[in-house]
Each structure stands twice: as C-alpha cells, then as structure tokens.
Amino acid sequence: MHTVLLPVGADLYAVPIESVREVVAAPSVTRLVTAPAHVVGLINLRGEIVPLLDTAALLLGVGTVGPLSFAVVLHTPHGPVALAVTGLPERAELSVSCGTSELPGTAGIYQVDRQVAVLLNLAALLVPDRLDGHDAPARSVSGGVS
C-alpha cells in the first residue's frame, strides 16, 4: 500500500497516499478557543478554512508536545481536514504487516525499514460523530515527543 508517513513525536503514523491533498509547512494557525484538546485551530488554505487536528490528542488523548512543523491536509467525505505532524512527511510503501493495532481509528501495524508505522483508518477516525463526542483513550505517550 502506497502511503504517506506522518511523524508525531516519537510515533509514526501512515495514511493512504490517495487521501492526502497536500502538505503545508509551518502553517499559520488561528486558535479555536473553547474547542477540545484535539482541535489545534484553523488554517487558511488559499481562502479555504480548514480545521487542524492534533494527531496525538486524537488518537491517544494526550496532546503533542513540541513544535508544529507540518500540516497534512486530507480529503474526507466531510471536507478537507489537516493533521498536525512534527516531522517531514515522506512517502512509503507499507508491505510488511506486524499485526493488529489497538487504538480506535487505526488499521494495523507495519514495518517501515526499522521503524514501526501505525496505519490510520481515516473513514473511522475522521467522522463528525466521533469527533463531536471525542473520547480518546486515556493513555500517556511513552517516550514523549520532541
């Protein structure tokens, strides 16, 4: 499967490449005060207002610590949405499966070189009902993020 790898702190996630619209470097973010922790804010994508979500908070319930370097803008049936990542996203072929993943909104664990990437199931992760009553597992991020 052809994917784009999303570094989030010490973790690595993957999304199918066809779901990626573009990658924005160092986006200017408008904070959306009163929003839950998994919402970083809004970015202006050439006149289009796109929500930026904290990938770690979305999956783990714990916000990303460290600089927001890139926003990966994804296509969804509900409009564009961006995921915040802390390192440069790269393309990768996922071929070696290492087993199933535990987190809701994910679709398995894969080996990429010597790293482990968790494939995101965007259809399950990015749906209005789930995000409205977002209930990520209370779990600490071991190893932290840079």
Added chain:
Amino acid sequence: MAALSVEQVQVLFAQEATVRLAQLGQLLLKLEEAGADDTLVQSIFRELHSLKGSAAVARLEDVSDCAHRLEDLVDGLRSGRTSMTAELIDTLLAGVDRLTVLIMGQDAEPLPAPSTASTTRPVAVDSPPVSNGNHVITDLPMPAASDVVPATDVQAKAVGQSSSGSPTTPAGAVILVPTERLEELTRLVGETASAHLRVGQLLKDRFGVDPASCSEYNELSRSLNELQDRATRTQMVPVATITDQLHRAVRDLARTQGKDIRWDARGIDTEMDRSALQLVSDCLLHLVRNAVDHGIEGPAEREAAGKPGHATIRLHAMQLGSEVVIAVTDDGRGIDIAEVGQRAAQQGVDTEGMSEEELIELTFRPGLSTTAFVTDVSGRGVGLDVVRTKIEATRGRVEVRSERGVGTEFRIIMPITLAVLRCLLVEAGGQRFALPFHRVVMSQADDPAAREHAEGRPVIWVDNQPVPLSMLRHTLGMDADPANAGPIVVLADTSRRHAFHVDRLVGQRDVVLKGLSRLLPHLPVYAGASVEPDGSVLLVLDPPGLIQRARQGIRTTPVAVQVPITDGPRRRVLVVDDALTVRELQRNILERAGFAVRVASDGGQALSKLAEESADLVLTDIEMPIMDGFALTEAIRATPALANIPVLILSSRSSEADRQRGLEVGADGYIIKSAFDEASLLAAVNRLLGVLAA
C-alpha cells in the same frame, strides 16, 4: 420584487426538468438491471412527484398530467399492486420520452402539435395491467423524431441565446453560469491572493523591502481583496429570489381550490449560498403546496371554526447565529396526530406509547399521508419525506410543530456555508474576533464606579436595566489580565442582554462568514470564520452562544435556586400566545421549573380552557387574533370563578401606556418581551404565586 412571469417560471422549470429527466432515465435503466429495488422505485417516484409539482406551478398541465400518470404506475409498483416487468420499464421510458418532448416543446420554438394518430404508439402491456385504478398508460403519445428538440436549444433559450449560438442577451441581463465555474473562480482568486502574500514576504526577506511601503503592492492588495470579496459574494443570493415562485404557487393553488389565502414573506433579504437556496427552494415548494392543500381549511370549515375567512401562509427567513432558519407557517387545521398514528399503525409502525412529538415526526415517513384523497398536488405522503431527505443530506434539519385547529409550522434549518455579516471587530486575549452587528446593542467606555453587583455577579445599567457583565477573555477560557479591562460591548440574543469587557474595539466592516467544518465538534460560541486580507483567519462569535456560556460561568457567589414548589400538587399555568415559538419557549421554561403548563393561542381559546379547568396563573401576550390579552384579562376579572387568578402579561409592546392599560384591565404584572429571560419570567411567576425561593 416583481412576480415572475409564466414564461420565466417555465424557463426555470425547463432547467429543473432537464436534470430530473436525465436522472429518471438513469434510474429506470438501473431499475431494469437491479430488478424491483425498493430504494430505486422510491427515488423514481420522488422524481416524478417533484416533476409533477413543478410542472403544475409552471402551468404546464399536460406535463403535470403525464407525470401524474407515470407516478400512478410507479405507485402501483411501490405498493406491490403491479410487478416489475420489462414492458413496464418500456412504458415508463416511453413516458419519460414523452415528458421530454412536452417540456422541450413548451420551452423551445413552437412545435407543430403532435398528431395523436401519427405519433401514438400503443405500448404493449402484459398482464397484470399497468394501471392504478384511474389511469392506464397504454396510449402514451410517442414523440416523432422530428418533434425532438435538442436539449441544447432549451438550454440556449434559458440563457438567452438562439440555437445558432449567436448571443441575443441584452445588456444588463442575467446569464446563467454553472456553479462549478463560480467555485473555481473563487478558488483561483484565493490562490492568487495567497501568492500575492508570498510575494510580499519574498520582497521583505530577499530584498529588505517592506511591502506595506510599496504603493503598487498595496494597490494590488486592495484590488485582490475586493476581487476575493466579490467572487465570494457571487455564490450568495437573497431568499427573495425564490419567494415569488412560492407566492405564485400558493396563489394558483389557492384559486384552484377556492381558498382565500394571504401570502406573507418576511426576512427575504437573508442571503444564502445559492446551491443551498436552490435545494431549499424545492423543499419550500413542497411545504407551501402541502400547506395550501392539506393545512388550510376550506372557507366553510374556517367559518365553522370561527376563524377569519382569509387564511395566511407565512414564510419567515432569518439568520440565527451560524444557521439560517426558514419557517413556513399556516393558520390552518393543524396536523391530526391521531390520524397520523392510525395510518402509521396500518403501515406496521408500533405507535404504542409514542409521545405527540414522536407521532408528529411520523409525518416524515415515506408513504405516509393524512389526506384521504389523491390529488395532483399532494396526498401521497411523499413531500415531507423528500423534504427531510434533501435537507438532512446537506447537514440541515427540518422541524415541525403543529396544534390542532390552530396551524402548523415547518422550519428548515440550514447551517451557514457562506454569508456576509456586518461585524464589530474587537480584540480579547490578544486575538481578534468579530461580533455580528445585529446583535450589538451598544459599546461604551468602562466606568468602574458605575458597576453594581447582583445575584453574585457584576452588572452595569443599560436603559435602566441591570445587565450582567463578563470579560470576553474569561468567557472564552483565555488567559485574562485583570488589570487590562477595556471598553464594554453589550450584546443581545432573542431575550437576554449581556455586557462583555473587551481589550479594545478595532472597528466595523462586512465580513464574509464561512461555516466551520463538519469535522469540528459543535462549538456554540462561534458563528463561523472568515479569511482576513492578510491571510489570517478571523473568528466570528455567535452572541447567543456566547451569552449562554457567560451566564453558565460568571456567578462568583452561590445563589439559591428558585423552585416553584417543594411538595404538594404542581402549580398550573396557562400560557396564551399566538406565536408558536414564544408559546413553546415559555412552556419549556415553566415546565422545567416544575409547573404544569397548558397553552392557548388566543384569548377565546384561553377562556374555553379555563372553563374546562382553572389555572393558578395566566401568562398572556397582548396581540392575538380573536381576543387579545387586554380583553382576556378583563374577561377573567369579570368571571367570578376566575377573578382571583393572577394574570401576567408578557408583551412586545413596551410603551408606558400599554403597561398602564394592562394594569388597569386587571393584570398583576407586565413584562416586556425584549427584557424577558428565563430568570425574570420565573421570578415574576413565583412572585405572583407567592412561592419562596428554596
């Protein structure tokens, strides 16, 4: 705005029909492949039903009649009276062809009237017969090849061009542009503005030139900003653009049925995204036709019910925060909930234990109709089903409220995708926010000496009324610097006012508001967002949501909660108001506070209800049909059995003369609607009932 001519309506119909006919053809072919698929059958039925309704509005009776006969066939299939055969598909496709000719023949250059003898091709129909009791389509006139007019001719006429392609559009006329092109234009303008900003950054980084000091750069910035604003606005149109068509539909149908109906359209300058409005237009057409056909009684029935001879259908559009609400209200007979329940039960729905609200929701079920007769207008139970499906597909919702004998109100509520709002720009917590101007009561410098404290919170005096005061930064959960309290902005929702400290006032201007993504959770304090000329995102706050949030979190000292009673029977309040929304709001507030509430829509109905069962308090409006609030109060005081019931008037009439008159006729209290909120209403009711706070 002038009413559309029949020709203009027919041109609009031709555009709609082109899409519907293409869709019908596709669906029929799919049905032939898939077999008797209920979803496909239902979709075909809806398309034909919508086509029929629109054709009737466009006064194309032959088209409406043909669509009706095809609808009968599909209805037979839907109900299981006939089975799906290839011959049936043949017949239906032939019918679609016939519709195409009829519609294009009406719209294109005059066609020679098709000779039935020469163009009729009897369609072989095997047993079971393709019939629905009243109609049998075995003799649909088929189009001759020469009759068929290319679709491009119809479309060319719709945009004012001849079929040869030579433009005949007069200067200043309107042309039709595909929505996709407008969206593409807006996107490209956005791209251009973004590139312009990057060039400015480049000038600064590489050449050390401040772009703000370059007049050419600034001029281009201004032009691009204006272009971006205009491009965005091309996608918005006022509700007024569709109300003439609706008015015409009501008028024509009312005349056909011998009903005297007044059309009342309000708030029609409310703007909506054109694609959303187009979708809403179809749904509103269903609703107003249903209102005329089902809702409004005939003259004799209205007279017998003591109602005015002329009925009213009202369309009221308004923008409320991040939503546009379009309400269609009639003062007809209301929905017979018992009958709805019966018919639903006949369809296998378990209605046992359903509340009135749940039963009334059943009117949106496919196939349910409370009308005993099938007409060419409605009565097949398809309209409301179509309305809800279409509106929900675009994140909207439809609500219905009805009262037997009083009327029905349908509300279509659509999230704002785009709107232009005049806004007051303020800063709070280092961030800029926009406040919709129509919610701003006033702004003023802060005067700490003028502040008071009431009910555990700071208040200021506005128009001799204490108004709670909060810091906007606190309310938004931002870091607050207590030493930095700037000017005060007073905001209002429908019933409450609230003052907010902001860091500073920035100015006022039009803001192109866009709705927030569906993927964001519901955030009641925001109406939407806008892109600023410098590329940043400006958040537009929603004052009602903001006020609600502020009121939930501003008390600094504990306040006892008022409860009407702690034991014994519940106190009974009769709420009298002809406005469904106000009535329901009051009922909701009072019921949540523990009162037993009944409602009446005018003074006469209130007296009838009091005769059936007394009340501990009457809460009444003044302006109502049949018997107003003054007359009701007088009648209560003049009736020995009712004379001791406290009467509280809640009215939008704010003059001292009205208040004085209310007290003179015997009211015990007088509240002005603009100053009314939950707390003040409950305080007044409790005071009159002699209830103490717990």
